[in-house]
Amino acid sequence: xxxxxxGVDLGGTNIAAGLVDENYCILKKKSIKTNLPxxxxxxxxxxAALCRTLCDEANIAFDNIAHIGIGSPGIIxxxxxxxxANLGFHNTPLADMVAKLxxxxxxxxxxxxxxxxxxxxxxxxxxxxxxxxxTIGTGVGGGVILNNTIIExxxxxxxxxxxxxxxxxxxxxxxxxxxxxxxxxxxxxxIRDTKEAMIAHPESALHTLAPTLDDVNGKTAFDGxxxxxxxxTAVVDHFINMLAVGxxxxxxxxxxxxxxxxxxxxxxxxYLLLPLREKVVAQTLAGADGMRTTIVCATLGNDAGIIGxxx
Amino acid sequence: xxxxxxGVDLGGTNIAAGLVDENYCILKKKSIKTNLPxxxxxxxxxxAALCRTLCDEANIAFDNIAHIGIGSPGIIxxxxxxxxANLGFHNTPLADMVAKLxxxxxxxxxxxxxxxxxxxxxxxxxxxxxxxxxTIGTGVGGGVILNNTIIExxxxxxxxxxxxxxxxxxxxxxxxxxxxxxxxxxxxxxIRDTKEAMIAHPESALHTLAPTLDDVNGKTAFDGxxxxxxxxTAVVDHFINMLAVGxxxxxxxxxxxxxxxxxxxxxxxxYLLLPLREKVVAQTLAGADGMRTTIVCATLGNDAGIIGxxx
Numbered sequence: 001x002x003x004x005x006x007g008v009d010l011g012g013t014n015i016a017a018g019l020v021d022e023n024y025c026i027l028k029k030k031s032i033k034t035n036l037p038x039x040x041x042x043x044x045x046x047x048a049a050l051c052r053t054l055c056d057e058a059n060i061a062f063d064n065i066a067h068i069g070i071g072s073p074g075i076i077x078x079x080x081x082x083x084x085a086n087l088g089f090h091n092t093p094l095a096d097m098v099a100k101l102x103x104x105x106x107x108x109x110x111x112x113x114x115x116x117x118x119x120x121x122x123x124x125x126x127x128x129x130x131x132x133x134x135t136i137g138t139g140v141g142g143g144v145i146l147n148n149t150i151i152e153x154x155x156x157x158x159x160x161x162x163x164x165x166x167x168x169x170x171x172x173x174x175x176x177x178x179x180x181x182x183x184x185x186x187x188x189x190x191i192r193d194t195k196e197a198m199i200a201h202p203e204s205a206l207h208t209l210a211p212t213l214d215d216v217n218g219k220t221a222f223d224g225x226x227x228x229x230x231x232x233t234a235v236v237d238h239f240i241n242m243l244a245v246g247x248x249x250x251x252x253x254x255x256x257x258x259x260x261x262x263x264x265x266x267x268x269x270x271y272l273l274l275p276l277r278e279k280v281v282a283q284t285l286a287g288a289d290g291m292r293t294t295i296v297c298a299t300l301g302n303d304a305g306i307i308g309x310x311x
Numbered sequence: 312x313x314x315x316x317x318g319v320d321l322g323g324t325n326i327a328a329g330l331v332d333e334n335y336c337i338l339k340k341k342s343i344k345t346n347l348p349x350x351x352x353x354x355x356x357x358x359a360a361l362c363r364t365l366c367d368e369a370n371i372a373f374d375n376i377a378h379i380g381i382g383s384p385g386i387i388x389x390x391x392x393x394x395x396a397n398l399g400f401h402n403t404p405l406a407d408m409v410a411k412l413x414x415x416x417x418x419x420x421x422x423x424x425x426x427x428x429x430x431x432x433x434x435x436x437x438x439x440x441x442x443x444x445x446t447i448g449t450g451v452g453g454g455v456i457l458n459n460t461i462i463e464x465x466x467x468x469x470x471x472x473x474x475x476x477x478x479x480x481x482x483x484x485x486x487x488x489x490x491x492x493x494x495x496x497x498x499x500x501x502i503r504d505t506k507e508a509m510i511a512h513p514e515s516a517l518h519t520l521a522p523t524l525d526d527v528n529g530k531t532a533f534d535g536x537x538x539x540x541x542x543x544t545a546v547v548d549h550f551i552n553m554l555a556v557g558x559x560x561x562x563x564x565x566x567x568x569x570x571x572x573x574x575x576x577x578x579x580x581x582y583l584l585l586p587l588r589e590k591v592v593a594q595t596l597a598g599a600d601g602m603r604t605t606i607v608c609a610t611l612g613n614d615a616g617i618i619g620x621x622x
Contacts, residue, residue: 155598255464287466
């Protein structure tokens with residue numbers, strides 16, 4: 001008899017769940033709206049129902065589920081969401097709550113850490129034992145895996161890749177610090193930089209690509225660069241320079257086998273990776289036998305969070 | 312019958328060795344000159360002889376030595392010093408070489424990592440399982456211990472605490488990058504900043520403390536600050552601001568239980584620690600139950616490297 005696991009990626013907008021086999025393949029997945037604001041109890045009931053529906057639709061008895069894993073935003077410590085502002089959770093024993101509703105053992109991880117673990121076991125880090133995920137979205141998220149272990153910190157708050165400081169006294173960050181990685185390298189930062197460059201350069205081809213500032217997205221500057229537009233090229237250069245600074249710091253400190261870049265901007269592929277790798281090599285030390293961290297794009301997309309939660 | 316270990320701290324100037332008991336106490340230590348440039352063979356013979364002399368002088372039979380541990384500069388991978396510029400080593404199988412000369416099992420670690428481990432097992436991190444050492448000297452050295460394990464990286468080059476980048480495009484560093492932590496927070500950087508401030512401010516009391524620029528050391532600016540001198544205070548403020556940026560990055564990423572500041576400047580005690588802690592709290596996230604990394608001064612000094620090597 002095969003056993004399966006369910007991985008749940010709990011987000012502020014959607015709750016996505018996947019039925020995962022022993023090889024970390026997702027057999028079936030399903031997603032519902034989180035519909036915030038709601039109580040933790042209501043969310044847990046939805047998670048439990050979603051897990052059962054997933055099994056029903058896959059024609060797998062719920063008894064065959066060995067384990068449920070949840071990835072949640074926020075600071076996680078021993079099965080408890082200590083705080084997750086966007087979910088309204090505070091000291092919420094999410095693992096126990098879902099365990100009671102399902103009768104299954106439930107584990108809980110931070111969602112960024114879960115996604116990093118997913119990439120390690122089933123994505124771009126398959127077969128490796130160390131990986132740092134840098135996920136470029138509204139902010140910069142991520143997770144650190146060393147020796148096959150998620151680095152959660154003694155207090156559950158580690159892995160805040162987006163909040164290492166890459167420019168002392170730099171751009172103000174929502175976290176209260178200045179110069180955090182994510183103030184330069186999130187998709188939001190890239191979009192804001194693109195808009196500012198357009199305002200400063202009315203002659204730029206960016207205005208053709210995005211007739212109004214509201215049309216700007218994380219791809220606009222890269223598209224402009226491919227048209228040979230100088231303004232767009234400068235925006236992309238600055239973005240990749242700053243990304244290289246953050247990635248270099250991660251390498252100098254931890255030298256993981258893999259650093260994977262995720263989020264929408266990873267779709268740029270070599271337009272992002274080739275200059276990034278060159279800049280990183282120029283400002284990091286190689287290890288024994290010249291071995292260096294491999295920088296790649298994440299391969300699992302949103303599935304990484306589901307798979308990593310299920311591990 | 313008690314068993315003992317020997318820890319060897321191999322440096323560019325001295326080779327220090329200590330006889331260490333099961334409780335990580337140093338029973339006896341002894342140091343000789345490294346006398347570079349010399350061959351690795353000659354250095355290993357000296358290390359072996361030093362170990363035997365240490366036992367003789369302590370009246371302990373060499374047979375009672377269970378293990379010899381060496382901490383060496385450079386990139387270390389599986390008992391081999393892959394490269395250590397200041398020793399002139401390249402792919403030097405130091406552990407094997409000393410094992411052959413002594414008939415003992417020999418382990419090899421990077422010296423910064425050994426010192427961090429020493430502080431963890433016998434110094435300011437005793438009883439904890441995670442610690443990052445930030446050692447302020449000619450450069451900024453250090454080591455990262457998580458889950459009681461030294462983070463060496465897949466290629467032996469991890470733990471380069473001094474080369475995380477805290478100011479994109481900032482001060483040029485010997486490593487080829489710009490804005491590395493050590494270009495702002497080494498003792499050399501502090502001394503240079505003190506001298507520059509003195510040149511710019513002929514009225515400063517720093518000129519009384521250090522009649523010539525050659526008299527400036529890592530203590531001068533702190534002494535000037537204690538006299539109420541504005542120029543000195545500005546130098547110290549900048550130094551601690553930048554130290555806080557680097558320490559904050561380490562915390563955001565790894566949330567260890569302890570960050571310990573070592574090197575000469577640690578003698579400043581609360582003059583360093585109190586403002587440092589305040590600045591770090593303002594720019595880092597607390598974890599579960601508000602738990603935060605404790606920032607302290609290293610307590611073992613040079614013994615940390617000997618004890619950590621012996622572990």
